[in-house]
Amino acid sequence: MSRQDQDHHEITRRVQFPLASNSYRILYEIGVGVSAVVYKAICLPMNSTVVAIKSIDLDQSRADFDNFRRETKIMSLLSHPNILNAHCSFTVDRRLWVVMPFMSAGSLQSIISSSFPDGLSEPSISLVLKEILNALSYLHDQGHLHRDIKAGNILIDSNGSVKLADFGVSASIYESNSARGWSLSSSPLTDVAGTPYWMAPEVIHSHNGYGFKADIWSFGITALELAHGCPPLSHLPLSKSLLLKITKRFRFSDYEKHEKDKSKGKKFSKGFKDMVGLCLDQDPSKRPTAEKLLKHPFFKSCNKGPDFLVKNVLQGLASVEERFRVAKTLQSLQPVVNDKNDSTDEDENEGDVISGRREKQRRISGWNFNEDGFKLDPVFPTESSTEDDSVVKQVRFGGETIIKSNIKIPSVLVQAEKVTTLHEDSTVGELTESNLSSPADQVGSSSSSSDQQGMGGGGELGESSPSSPGLVVGNSTSSEQGLDRERVLHDIVLIRRSVEEERRILLEALRVLGAEEAVDVATTREEILTQTIEKLRSELEIERKKNLELEMEVEFLKLQISSRTSD
């Protein structure tokens, strides 16, 4: 009798899904990455149960199979209502299929970008985060670090249930074989993993090791992401804000203005701010554990059920496949001009792709949480980029989220491109090849080794080295040749051309979208397109503004060059 009960328990835990591809019928594509595609599918022999299938191209990923072994193992051995399990996994020729429950509302990141660009309401945030904390608390108790907590990895089902997904870069304390890997309270991990915007400072400086508290940091960043609609600083290209610091005399007030616009009309409760502040403590040991965070007043006061999410967040939401289709359509409108970039260097995160934007990733060495402004002030790395290269390695299979194995920051000017632009790769590509030295090098060579500088401190960087004002291109500290007037001018011309190209493409995209709208009859689609056009228009505005700024910079550079040559 008791045996039977036990068996029953086991069966409900893991129903064996068929291990052959012909038992499934693929319906739609709902996500793509560099080497993985996610499908909505049905499992034919199981009453056509709807499932999600992540299909990973194994041949494209050079990664050790141990990564796949770990991910699939974790996904079959974890058992928690807030964690997305795998039904099963098997290979189909060169691809690995991971069959999972289908979460019909998709990722929170895609929900936000399609319906809540300015962020969710506080009750919704509290509800979602509480579920994620439950998952984290369980995960940490099991000795696992997720290492990639972000809205893109939080999935919602139509009934409002919330699950943490994607264990592609997770790590187990018990499996880490490092010398100090034998206790839970220490910092056993030393490899860099995750997505830069969400990454804790100690993960970036991973040689000292890090532990569970790195997830708590990312959790805090995710809270900001849900509150503002995007993670801190992703609305600004990081290199631009760097430029801003170096060339403070230009007084680009863009950053501050943007922050003001954002926070206008948005008030956050004391509890929320306090909670995020705790998570974003520079010192990992001072951050609370997941279990402790659950007792924070911000979550204690949360008494809403999943219905609240259904009513307030999911209502009127387009289906996952529809949202993906729109995003993909938008992407396909980007003409590929001259794809010189190594595509494997690009981050193509599922969630980001769904939202129709790709974020250029840059590393940040630290953040200073500014509780009043409810935002993070970035601190940039001060090591030279060659050192960075040795620390950062490609840690994630499937290229879904990649820390570029060879981070080259092409040029401040070129990178000064908004993350939401629809096409950033091709026009920039050529410049990456040129010999502009990266701004990180400049900062590294001209500033002290302190990496805890906030915005204020950063502003001094330019002044601290008067001999190499602001934007010295091709400085001898990082490349052997000195200032090359010809090259700089050439680059400036290129930059200008790329900006013009950019504008042209945007206009083209607008035109095409307009035309398509006229043809299309489906109302929902029309609505979406109208929204998209609105978005594109505002982006065009931003683009124009930026163009102007860039032109100003070009003028400045010319000025510098002429003053140099006259020296």
Add this chain to the structure above:
Amino acid sequence: MKGLFKSKPRTPVDVVRQTRDLLMYCERSSDTRESKREEKMLELYKNIREMKSILYGNSESEPVSEACAQLTQEFFRENTLRLLIRCLPKLNLEARKDATQVVANLQRQQVHSKLIASDYLEQNIDLMDILIEGYENTDMALHYGAMLRECIRHQSVARYVLESAHTKKFFDFIQLPNFDIAADAAATFKELLTRHKSTVAEFLSKNYDWFFADYNSKLLESTNYITRRQAVKLLGDILLDRSNSAVMTRYVSSRDNLRILMNLLRESSKSIQIEAFHVFKLFAANQNKPADIISILVANKSKLLRLFADFKTDKEDEQFEADKAQVVKEIEALPGN
């Protein structure tokens, strides 16, 4: 759970003893009342978890080596490991995972600078049979597999497994349809064939004929992409290990082996090609090539040179380029046909 710890502070020895009693109950019980049984099982889960917490520490405290030593000693003083392995299928998922981590940790615990787990396993080597057969049970495979991999850290245990009839089974286990299980078996197989150098070298020389016949036909010529890719990678690891040089010399003197590797070189999969190259280079670099190897290379000289002409890794790899240049030189030096 915290309340439990506070109310009765028990020694590590107490925890092990109680665990053992409960495991014994668990093994024989089928008659007692449902509620009673459930209560006992919960008690057992708590104890296993406490052992884990003593061995690994928790978020508040580091493990104490004295406590770990006491626990380890008591654990292996009697047959706790056998009980735990046998009862594992009766535990719930969380307790199975805890138990697996406890067993893994115990393999590395030293008592008076001795790995007493190794001594215990030598006396109870049949436990390996249970663990290996676990690969045939979908529910247990990942737990038993993880325990097995920890146990074969001990050289004597690895030797037993290698020399048993079980080794043959791994050729099938690594091709099981469940990817997570197949991958786990592959990890164990790799560990068996790479960890203890002298044992592996001895095993391979003694079992050369059947082992490589099976390796070639079942793995390198498998229809399964993953199997071929993993097998050719592992073959490279084995043959390139200095301790296996005798085996390597033998392997690269066989024309059948060369034929298989040349087929792998021609695969459309880049990853397989690259791995196959690392084995193929051994055939080419062999300074005492048998006549039939030379004749195959000569017959394919131009094809091989053409293949290598645009054979590149995705990322720059100096070692690979150097090896390739060496191989090309060797082949060019062969008499033309």
